[in-house]
Amino acid sequence: MDNTRKIVYLDHAATTPVDPVVKETMLPYFDEVFGNPSSLNGPGQRAREAVESAREEVASLIGARPEEIIFTSGGTESDNAALKGVALARHREGNHIVTTAVEHHAVLESCRFLEKNGFSVTYLPVDADGIVDPDDVKKALTDKTIIVSVMHANNEVGTIQPIDAIAKIVRPRGIYLHTDAVQSLGHIPVAVHELGVDLLSASGHKFYGPKGVGIIFIRKGAKFASFLHGGDQERRRRASTHNVPGIVGFAKALEIAVAGMNEEAEKITRLRDRLIAGIRERISDVRLNGHPERRLPGNVNCSIAYVEGESLLLNLDMEGIACSTGSACTSSSLEPSHVLSAMGLPPELSHGSLRFSLGRNTAAEEIDYVLAVLPSIVEKLRAISPLYKKKVKAQ
Amino acid sequence: MEVYGEKVMDHFRNPRNVGEIEDADGIGRVGNPVCGDIMELYIKVEEGTIVDARFKTFGCGAAIATSSMVTELVKGKKIEEARRITNQAVAQALGGLPPIKMHCSVLAEEALRKALDDYLQKAA
Numbered sequence: 284m285d286n287t288r289k290i291v292y293l294d295h296a297a298t299t300p301v302d303p304v305v306k307e308t309m310l311p312y313f314d315e316v317f318g319n320p321s322s323l324n325g326p327g328q329r330a331r332e333a334v335e336s337a338r339e340e341v342a343s344l345i346g347a348r349p350e351e352i353i354f355t356s357g358g359t360e361s362d363n364a365a366l367k368g369v370a371l372a373r374h375r376e377g378n379h380i381v382t383t384a385v386e387h388h389a390v391l392e393s394c395r396f397l398e399k400n401g402f403s404v405t406y407l408p409v410d411a412d413g414i415v416d417p418d419d420v421k422k423a424l425t426d427k428t429i430i431v432s433v434m435h436a437n438n439e440v441g442t443i444q445p446i447d448a449i450a451k452i453v454r455p456r457g458i459y460l461h462t463d464a465v466q467s468l469g470h471i472p473v474a475v476h477e478l479g480v481d482l483l484s485a486s487g488h489k490f491y492g493p494k495g496v497g498i499i500f501i502r503k504g505a506k507f508a509s510f511l512h513g514g515d516q517e518r519r520r521r522a523s524t525h526n527v528p529g530i531v532g533f534a535k536a537l538e539i540a541v542a543g544m545n546e547e548a549e550k551i552t553r554l555r556d557r558l559i560a561g562i563r564e565r566i567s568d569v570r571l572n573g574h575p576e577r578r579l580p581g582n583v584n585c586s587i588a589y590v591e592g593e594s595l596l597l598n599l600d601m602e603g604i605a606c607s608t609g610s611a612c613t614s615s616s617l618e619p620s621h622v623l624s625a626m627g628l629p630p631e632l633s634h635g636s637l638r639f640s641l642g643r644n645t646a647a648e649e650i651d652y653v654l655a656v657l658p659s660i661v662e663k664l665r666a667i668s669p670l671y672k673k674k675v676k677a678q
Numbered sequence: 679m680e681v682y683g684e685k686v687m688d689h690f691r692n693p694r695n696v697g698e699i700e701d702a703d704g705i706g707r708v709g710n711p712v713c714g715d716i717m718e719l720y721i722k723v724e725e726g727t728i729v730d731a732r733f734k735t736f737g738c739g740a741a742i743a744t745s746s747m748v749t750e751l752v753k754g755k756k757i758e759e760a761r762r763i764t765n766q767a768v769a770q771a772l773g774g775l776p777p778i779k780m781h782c783s784v785l786a787e788e789a790l791r792k793a794l795d796d797y798l799q800k801a802a
């Protein structure tokens with residue numbers, strides 16, 4: 284590939300570039316303020332101050348108290364900690380967990396692990412748009428339920444769940460509510476008390492912060508068992524020397540994201556809708572996956588019938604466009620996206636699914652470029668497809 | 679994403695022998711049980727020699743490339759020779775495939791076998 288060409292990057296749900304201001308803010312913490320925050324000496328204390336002020340900043344941006352924030356290594360750790368930490372801390376009160384069929388693997392695999400270790404898990408269905416019915420949550424609860432985990436916004440289809448409505452059902456019963464906010468924090472409003480959650484996970488690199496740093500919010504008083512034992516860091520809830528540059532970067536990135544959120548969401552939503560409308564205009568037999576309005580500003584997920592996602596992806600990549608697919612052919616398990624399957628999509632439509640996730644720097648010209656290139660790629664692949672021929676003949 | 683070699687990408691980008699043969703002497707239709715992809719292979723035979731081969735495939739990059747390659751490999755071959763073409767041979771002709779993509783080449787081998795069976799049945 285021609286390296287001089289600018290890549291049209293539409294995979295922001297996978298990861299984002301670090302904001303230049305964030306990067307600048309982090310730099311001194313690699314070699315100038317490099318002390319260990321657990322050390323009592325001057326360099327250590329300067330680093331500690333940086334960590335604590337980052338904690339205060341993050342807490343205030345999500346409506347929490349500083350002592351309710353634990354810095355982690357990222358979204359996966361936070362999800363694991365939430366599920367396993369509560370399961371372990373509350374196992375005497377009950378062994379039942381409720382979650383949904385469309386969660387991120389970090390939640391689903393943690394649940395599977397807990398199932399192998401004496402817990403039982405209910406995986407709730409979703410409707411065709413990917414939304415969980417709060418009534419289903421209600422019906423699933425038993426006197427053994429200790430935690431409910433429902434993601435705030437879905438990573439594949441962008442659907443936003445009614446977390447506040449679910450909280451009203453779950454919390455009065457003394458059951459904890461966890462939400463995986465990895466896709467939503469920094470993109471749509473996230474306030475822990477408005478959502479009504481006891482635990483929340485998030486990751487820095489999804490909103491122009493660095494990789495390898497995340498948070499878990501744990502409501503004050505909530506029972507939680509730590510699984511990283513060692514030093515006294517994070518009020519003994521997570522041992523390990525602080526990732527100081529990462530933590531500083533996380534806070535800065537969140538501050539920038541929240542400050543510009545309204546404007547950015549508006550701009551990205553406009554481009555998103557332009558891309559959706561354009562695809563529908565130019566390509567036949569396309570289905571938009573996910574809720575048309577209750578979805579993340581930057582998410583476009585559509586299924587293009589009669590073609591396979593990896594072939595689409597490779598062709599787009601050759602044209603300098605980076606996106607992703609839910610096709611079985613690209614997953615190591617060779618199974619189609621569990622999210623699309625849970626939404627009732629037949630395998631052949633999951634197969635032809637593409638996700639474009641737009642970001643802060645996405646330009647209208649880039650969207651138009653995709654719209655110029657995609658139809659001929661689809662046409663070319665449909666010409667090779669035995670399924671398309673059948674469709675043409677049937678008409 | 680899987681990393682494909684140059685030859686695979688070449689056949690993926692410019693697949694050879696795409697299409698159908700109206701009056702084909704043998705047709706092989708197979709579905710890949712692993713990931714659900716589909717391939718159709720058409721052959722034209724004259725005096726025991728395959729003179730034309732075409733395909734249609736719904737599948738990943740490796741599936742399209744192996745389909746394309748198998749049509750190239752069988753053209754000009756005697757029926758008995760074509761029978762000996764294995765999925766490994768197809769993958770090898772493409773300079774190899776990532777391990778997770780080997781099952782895609784099985785699709786090509788099976789489509790070929792079915793097309794040959796179909797021809798022999800019709801000829802009998």
Ligand code: FES
Pocket residue numbers: 611612613710713714715736737738739740741779781782
């Ligand atoms: S045909 Fe599905 S992985 Fe190759």
